[in-house]
Amino acid sequence: xxxxxxxxxxxxxxxxxxxxxxxxxxxxxxxxxxxxxxxxxxxxxxxxxxxxxxxxxxxxxxxxxxxxxxxxxxxxxxxxxxxxxxxxxxxxxxxxxxxxxxxxxxxxxxxxxxxxxxxxxxxxxxxxxxxxxxxxxxxxxxxxxxxxxxxxxxxxxxxxxxxxxxxxxxxxxxxxxxxxxxxxxxxxxxxxxxxxxxxxxxxxxxxxxxxxxxxxxxxxxxxxxxxxxxxxxxxxxxxxxxxxxxxxxxxxxxxxxxxxxxxxxxxxxxxxxxxxxxx
Amino acid sequence: xxxxxxxxxxxxxxxxxxxxxxxxxxxxxxxxxxxxxxxxxxxxxxxxxxxxxxxxxxxxxxxxxxxxxxxxxxxxxxxxxxxxxxxxxxxxxxxxxxxxxxxxxxxxxxxxxxxxxxxxxxxxxxxxxxxxxxxxxxxxxxxxxxxxxxxxxxxxxxxxxxxxxxxxxxxxxxxxxxxxxxxxxxxxxxxxxxxxxxxxxxxxxxxxxxxxxxxxxxxxxxxxxxxxxxxxxxxxxxxxxxxxxxxxxxxxxxxxxxxxxxxxxxxxxxxxxxxxxxx
Numbered sequence: 001x002x003x004x005x006x007x008x009x010x011x012x013x014x015x016x017x018x019x020x021x022x023x024x025x026x027x028x029x030x031x032x033x034x035x036x037x038x039x040x041x042x043x044x045x046x047x048x049x050x051x052x053x054x055x056x057x058x059x060x061x062x063x064x065x066x067x068x069x070x071x072x073x074x075x076x077x078x079x080x081x082x083x084x085x086x087x088x089x090x091x092x093x094x095x096x097x098x099x100x101x102x103x104x105x106x107x108x109x110x111x112x113x114x115x116x117x118x119x120x121x122x123x124x125x126x127x128x129x130x131x132x133x134x135x136x137x138x139x140x141x142x143x144x145x146x147x148x149x150x151x152x153x154x155x156x157x158x159x160x161x162x163x164x165x166x167x168x169x170x171x172x173x174x175x176x177x178x179x180x181x182x183x184x185x186x187x188x189x190x191x192x193x194x195x196x197x198x199x200x201x202x203x204x205x206x207x208x209x210x211x212x213x214x215x216x217x218x219x220x221x222x223x224x225x226x227x228x229x230x231x232x233x234x235x236x237x238x239x240x241x242x243x244x245x246x247x248x249x250x251x252x253x254x255x256x257x258x259x260x261x262x263x264x265x266x267x268x269x270x271x272x273x274x275x276x277x278x279x
Numbered sequence: 280x281x282x283x284x285x286x287x288x289x290x291x292x293x294x295x296x297x298x299x300x301x302x303x304x305x306x307x308x309x310x311x312x313x314x315x316x317x318x319x320x321x322x323x324x325x326x327x328x329x330x331x332x333x334x335x336x337x338x339x340x341x342x343x344x345x346x347x348x349x350x351x352x353x354x355x356x357x358x359x360x361x362x363x364x365x366x367x368x369x370x371x372x373x374x375x376x377x378x379x380x381x382x383x384x385x386x387x388x389x390x391x392x393x394x395x396x397x398x399x400x401x402x403x404x405x406x407x408x409x410x411x412x413x414x415x416x417x418x419x420x421x422x423x424x425x426x427x428x429x430x431x432x433x434x435x436x437x438x439x440x441x442x443x444x445x446x447x448x449x450x451x452x453x454x455x456x457x458x459x460x461x462x463x464x465x466x467x468x469x470x471x472x473x474x475x476x477x478x479x480x481x482x483x484x485x486x487x488x489x490x491x492x493x494x495x496x497x498x499x500x501x502x503x504x505x506x507x508x509x510x511x512x513x514x515x516x517x518x519x520x521x522x523x524x525x526x527x528x529x530x531x532x533x534x535x536x537x538x539x540x541x542x543x544x545x546x547x548x549x550x551x552x553x554x555x556x557x558x
Binding site for chain 1: 288289290291292296343344346348349500502533534535537538539540542545
C-alpha cells in the first residue's frame with residue numbers, strides 16, 4: 001500500500017496531514033486526514049480516535065472546525081478522519097445530498113450500482129486502520145466517534161466490533177435510521193428492500209440486543225432542527241434501557257446541529273476516550 | 280440603523296450570531312458576525328475584540344476555525360468579525376484575489392472606482408463600533424486583532440487610534456505593505472501613485488514614528504510561505520526598536536500561514552487582550 005502526502009500543517013506542536021491512497025476495498029482513490037500530536041514524535045505508539053463526519057462533509061470539516069486538535073495534543077491521541085464516501089467520476093452518485101458521494105452511511109452496499117464502491121464499513125473497520133497502524137507511530141488502541149451520519153456510523157461500528165474499540169462517542173447521531181427518512185432512503189438504495197439486512201446498521205436495534213458493551217457517550221442539541229424527524233435520540237435511550245447498555249446520553253438546551261455545538265463539547269469526548277484508553 | 284439577524288448558534292454557553300445591515304460608510308449592505316459569551320446575558324457590559332480577517336475571507340472564517348469562542352466564553356469577551364471588504368454586484372471588483380472584494384486592506388480609498396465603496400477604515404473604526412455598542416450589551420473597551428491583511432489592518436488602526444483600543448494583536452501581518460507586492464498593488468489602486476499617502480497605512484512606518492503606544496502582540500509562523508516576500512516581520516521589529524514600541528513579536532518554528540497556526544496560539548492573544556481590558 002502506497003500513500004501520498006498532500007498537505008502538512010503544524011498545529012498545537014503536532015502535525016495535521018492529508019493523504020491520498022488507492023483503496024482496494026472501495027475500488028477508488030481515497031483521501032484522509034490525520035492529526036499526530038507531539039507525543040507521536042517521542043518514539044511511543046499512541047492511541048487513535050477515528051472520526052466519522054456527517055452528510056456532505058469530507059476529511060476536512062472536523063479537523064478545521066471542532067477544536068479537537070488542542071485536546072488531542074494535550075492527551076497524546078492521534079485523530080484520523082476519513083472521507084464520508086468513495087469519490088470520483090466513476091463512483092455512482094445521486095443528485096440529493098443524502099445519497100451517493102458524501103453520504104455513504106458507512107455500510108457495505110449490496111445493491112447495484114452502489115455495491116461496486118460503497119463498502120465504507122469494511123474500509124473504516126479494516127483497511128483504514130491497517131493502513132494507519134502500518135504507516136504511523138500508533139498503537140492498536142482505537143476509539144471511534146462521529147457526527148450525525150457519522151455518529152450512526154461510529155455507534156454501529158463499535159457495537160459490531162466491541163473487541164476493536166475501547167470506547168465510542170457521537171454528536172447528534174442518526175440513532176434509528178430504519179425509522180427515519182434519511183435512513184430509509186439510503187438503506188433502500190444501498191441494502192435493498194429486505195429490512196432484515198437493515199437491522200445490522202441500526203444503532204438502536206443493535207443497542208437493544210447488545211451483550212458486549214463498548215462504553216458510549218452521546219451528546220444531542222435540544223434545538224437541533226433534525227432531532228425529531230431524523231435523529232430520534234429517545235430510541236437509543238430506550239434501547240439502552242432494554243439491554244442495560246452503559247450509554248451516557250445528554251440533551252443540551254439551546255444547541256443545534258452545527259460545529260458550534262460540537263466544538264463546545266468535544267473536549268468532554270476526547271477526555272472520555274482517553275480515560276478508556278488508559279484502562 | 281436597522282440590522283437583520285441572519286443566523287444564531289449556541290456555542291460554549293453563549294451565542295454566535297450573524298447580521299446584515301446597510302452601511303452608510305460603505306454605501307452597501309454588509310454582513311458581520313458577533314460572539315456574545317455567557318457573561319453578556321448577566322446585565323453587564325462586556326469588552327469587545329474586533330477581528331479583521333485576511334484576503335479572501337468573510338465574517339465566518341475566524342468564528343468557525345480559530346477556536347477563540349471557548350476562551351472568549353471563559354474570559355467574558357465579545358468578538359466581532361466584520362467582512363473583509365464592501366460586497367455586492369454594484370461594488371467595484373477585480374479578477375485577482377488580492378484586489379477588490381475580499382481584499383479591502385482596511386483603508387479609505389481615494390481613487391476611482393474604489394472610493395465609492397472602499398472606506399473600510401472608517402467602517403471598522405467608526406460605524407461598526409457605533410452599531411455594536413448601541414445594539415449589544417458591550418462596553419466601550421475595545422481591542423483589535425487580525426490575520427495577514429487583517430493583521431495589517433489591526434496594527435495600523437490601533438496605532439492611528441491609540442485612545443480607542445486597549446491592545447492590539449496580529450498573526451502573520453503584512454507588516455510593511457509599502458514594500459511588498461500585495462501592498463504595492465492594492466495601495467496603488469486604492470490610494471494612487473503618491474506614496475506619501477501610503478505611509479499612514481503602513482504598520483512599520485507608523486510604529487517607527489509612534490509616540491503613543493497600544494500594547495502589541497504579534498505571532499508569525501517561521502514556515503509561512505508568505506513571510507519573506509509579503510509579510511516582512513523583521514521590518515516591524517526594526518521599527519519597534521527605533522521608537523521603543525512595546526511590541527511582543529514571536530517567531531514560531533514550523534508553523535505556516537493557516538488557521539492551524541492561528542488556532543494554536545489564539546488563546547494567548549485573548550488572554551493578552553483580557554489583561555489589558557482589566558488594567
